[in-house]
Amino acid sequence: MSETLQLAPGVRRLRVDDHFMILTETDASPMHVGALILLDVPTDDRAGLAIKLRRQLAQRLPATPLLARLVEAPDGYDSDVWADVAGADMDWHVVEEQGDDLLGAVAARNMERLDLSRPPFRLHVWPRHGAFLLKVHHSVVDGIGFQEVMRLLSDEARPAAPRDVDAALPDQSTWRALSEARFAAEEPARQAQSAARKAALAALEAFKGQRAETPVLKLSGPTSPRRSFVPLSLPLAPFKQAAKALDATVNDLFMACASWTLRDYLLEIDDLPDAPLVVNSARSYRRAEHGMFGNRIVALHPHLATHLSDPLDRLRAIQASMAAEMRRTPHDEALLDALDKPFGARDRREAFAGRTSGGGRVLPGNLTLSNVPGPAGSRSYAGYRQLHNYPVPIIGSARFLNITSRRSGDNLDMGVIADPEKIADVGRIADLFRAAFAGYAALG
Numbered sequence: 057m058s059e060t061l062q063l064a065p066g067v068r069r070l071r072v073d074d075h076f077m078i079l080t081e082t083d084a085s086p087m088h089v090g091a092l093i094l095l096d097v098p099t100d101d102r103a104g105l106a107i108k109l110r111r112q113l114a115q116r117l118p119a120t121p122l123l124a125r126l127v128e129a130p131d132g133y134d135s136d137v138w139a140d141v142a143g144a145d146m147d148w149h150v151v152e153e154q155g156d157d158l159l160g161a162v163a164a165r166n167m168e169r170l171d172l173s174r175p176p177f178r179l180h181v182w183p184r185h186g187a188f189l190l191k192v193h194h195s196v197v198d199g200i201g202f203q204e205v206m207r208l209l210s211d212e213a214r215p216a217a218p219r220d221v222d223a224a225l226p227d228q229s230t231w232r233a234l235s236e237a238r239f240a241a242e243e244p245a246r247q248a249q250s251a252a253r254k255a256a257l258a259a260l261e262a263f264k265g266q267r268a269e270t271p272v273l274k275l276s277g278p279t280s281p282r283r284s285f286v287p288l289s290l291p292l293a294p295f296k297q298a299a300k301a302l303d304a305t306v307n308d309l310f311m312a313c314a315s316w317t318l319r320d321y322l323l324e325i326d327d328l329p330d331a332p333l334v335v336n337s338a339r340s341y342r343r344a345e346h347g348m349f350g351n352r353i354v355a356l357h358p359h360l361a362t363h364l365s366d367p368l369d370r371l372r373a374i375q376a377s378m379a380a381e382m383r384r385t386p387h388d389e390a391l392l393d394a395l396d397k398p399f400g401a402r403d404r405r406e407a408f409a410g411r412t413s414g415g416g417r418v419l420p421g422n423l424t425l426s427n428v429p430g431p432a433g434s435r436s437y438a439g440y441r442q443l444h445n446y447p448v449p450i451i452g453s454a455r456f457l458n459i460t461s462r463r464s465g466d467n468l469d470m471g472v473i474a475d476p477e478k479i480a481d482v483g484r485i486a487d488l489f490r491a492a493f494a495g496y497a498a499l500g
Contacts, residue, residue, distance in 0.1 A: 061238045063231065066140035066223030068124075070195065072394050073351045075136060075401065077195040078126075078172070079408040082453060084281045086169045087194040089202040090448035091462075092162055092287060092471070095440040097186035106152035106181040108438040109188060113179065114146050115215035120208050121196050121349045123219065126172040130228045132402025134235035138196070140223040144175045151180050158185045163285040163473070165189055166448050186440070189448060197349055199428035200340055203462075204348040206445075211436045239398050246395045256390035263384050268359035268377070270420040271329035273322070275456045275478045284482040287446040288470040290493060295468050298493070301500030304371060306468075307427045308378070309496060310461055311335070312371040314425050315360035316492035317485060318457075319370075322362070332359040332373075336421030336452060339382070341389050354388045356381045357420045367495060423457040424449065430463035447471035457485065 063069070070078075081087040097105055117123045124138040155161055165180050166189070176193035190209075192202055207213060226234065299309040315333075322328035335358050342352040358381050361373035426449065435442040445464035448471050451457065456478040461470045472489070474482040 061234060061241060063134075063137065063226055063234055064224055066124075067225060068121075068138045069135040069396070070137065071135075071350055072396055072400065072404075073392060074195045075404060077193070077351060078136075079404055081169065083169070084279045085450060085453050086167060087450065088166075088170055088191045089194055089197055089199060090166055090189060090191040090450075091202070091206065092187060092189050092444075092446040092448050093437065093442055094444040094446070095186045095188075095437060096443050097183075097440045101440075102183040102186060105183040105186065105188075105438070105440075106150060109179065109181055110146045110150040112211075112438045113150060113209060114143075116209050116213055117144065117175075117216070118219050119213060119216035120205050122175050122177045122192065122205065124175060124223075126176070127225060129235070129401055130231055131399070132405060133232060133399055134238070134401065135396045136401050137225075139225055140219065141175065142219040142222050149175065149178055151178065153180050153182045154184075155182075156184075158182055158187060159285050159287070162189050162448060163283040166191070166285065166450075166473070167281060167283055188437075191448075194351070194450075198338075198340070198342075198351045198353050199426065199460075199462075200342055200352075201349045203429055203431070207431070207435075209437070210442075211439065235398075242395050246397065249394055252390045253394075256387040259387045260384065263380075263387075266380055267357055267420065268332055268334055270334040270422055271331040273329060273422065274325070274327045276422070277454065279451055279453055279455060280475050280477040282476050283451070283473055284476040284479070285448065285471065285473045286483050286486045287444065288472055288486045288489060289444060289446075289464075290468045290470075290490070292463060292466055292468045294497060295493065298497040298500040302368075302371060302496060304375065308371065308375050309493075310427050310468075311358070311360065311374050311378070311425055312367070312496060313489055313492040314459055315362055315370050315374060316367055316495060317488040318360060318423070319362040320488050320492075321479075321485060328362065330363060332364075333362045333422045334359050334420050336424045336455065337426060339385055341385070341392075352393075354385045354392065356385070368499060371496075421452070421455060423455050424452060424460075426458070426460040428460065428462050430469070431465065432463060434465060444469050449473050451475060459485075459489070 077087045124140050127139050128136045170176055170193050176196050178191050180189045299306050337356040338353040341354055346352050358377040361370040364370045446469045447460035447462050449458040449460040457474045459472050461468050472486050
């Protein structure tokens with residue numbers, strides 16, 4: 057696009073996919089990406105950890121997309137924008153926390169929505185645990201972009217040049233004129249996208265009926281505004297070895313372990329359906345031209361074969377279901393990445409107006425499973441070595457559980473988060489996952 061159609065330096069329009077991350081947020085389903093980082097902090101240094109992390113972030117934020125605020129376009133005619141700001145109130149954004157119950161506090165903080173009139177992040181520090189929770193709004197990053205933000209905030213990245221002033225937004229009449237020029241210039245591409253979407257929808261007809269229907273459980277229904285969280289870490293090398301021995305990928309084995317876990321748990325509570333559980337998951341379609349930030353993900357809905365009693369049969373059925381989902385993704389991708397249209401932001405806001413609670417049931421998917429990239433090497437913050445990088449995931453409306461895994465050096469670190477009104481003991485899920493991995497390792 058011609059530079060003359062840009063609004064101003066330091067002002068970035070939200071893509072439609074990113075705007076939906078704001079519009080679909082509810083009190084019961086905050087939309088952010090998070091991580092609980094455990095650091096190797098000597099006891100004598102812990103009292104000053106929050107101060108050091110404030111300094112760390114202040115020096116590196118200008119290199120990230122986080123030093124910005126959300127601004128709505130006049131009348132919703134153009135896309136809403138992120139406008140860069142010179143600085144942030146670091147005392148508000150980096151919060152020192154007290155208390156012994158780290159996991160309970162992480163679960164509670166994870167349910168607090170971010171204020172997008174401020175830079176879209178918050179960092180909570182528990183000095184006595186040598187830990188911090190970073191939350192970044194999902195409209196800014198997906199799982200891959202979040203890890204790039206973590207890298208840019210770490211000791212691996214150098215401090216960035218500070219900003220002098222906030223980005224200057226155009227007045228309303230200038231903004232409208234630039235928007236009209238933008239929409240006119242994009243009209244041929246918009247028509248091409250419309251044709252591609254029609255072709256993709258026609259191609260997807262061939263896949264009709266291939267997905268398993270999402271079963272209804274006792275655990276189904278609206279999601280509460282409460283969460284419980286436990287971390288889980290497994291050594292990566294044995295996990296890779298077991299996957300290879302079973303002729304599977306790490307992701308295959310991760311999903312199979314989740315299947316074994318859920319089957320055993322649902323048998324315990326007498327809630328195992330005859331049909332297999334269905335997963336809400338995603339695949340990245342990010343390419344070099346997309347850059348590192350924003351959302352570039354295609355939904356996947358494989359089943360977990362929880363109706364099968366043999367663990368190897370379950371693994372093979374999961375692999376087959378995932379392969380079928382992957383065959384769909386080129387067509388699903390064509391339905392995404394749409395150029396905005398005049399009054400698109402206004403129309404989307406009106407469509408989602410009033411959504412402040414968990415709402416009704418959303419199909420497909422009983423639960424969410426994600427396996428996202430993480431750093432293979434060592435990492436440190438404010439001079440302290442990272443010990444673990446646990447995902448702190450979100451639960452979409454009407455789902456009851458999310459297990460997200462991420463590489464962290466020699467470990468596969470996982471975050472298990474549940475609605476405690478549906479799963480009373482989330483630690484039981486973590487225990488069953490460990491047992492499931494041991495079972496597959498023995499089979500391999």
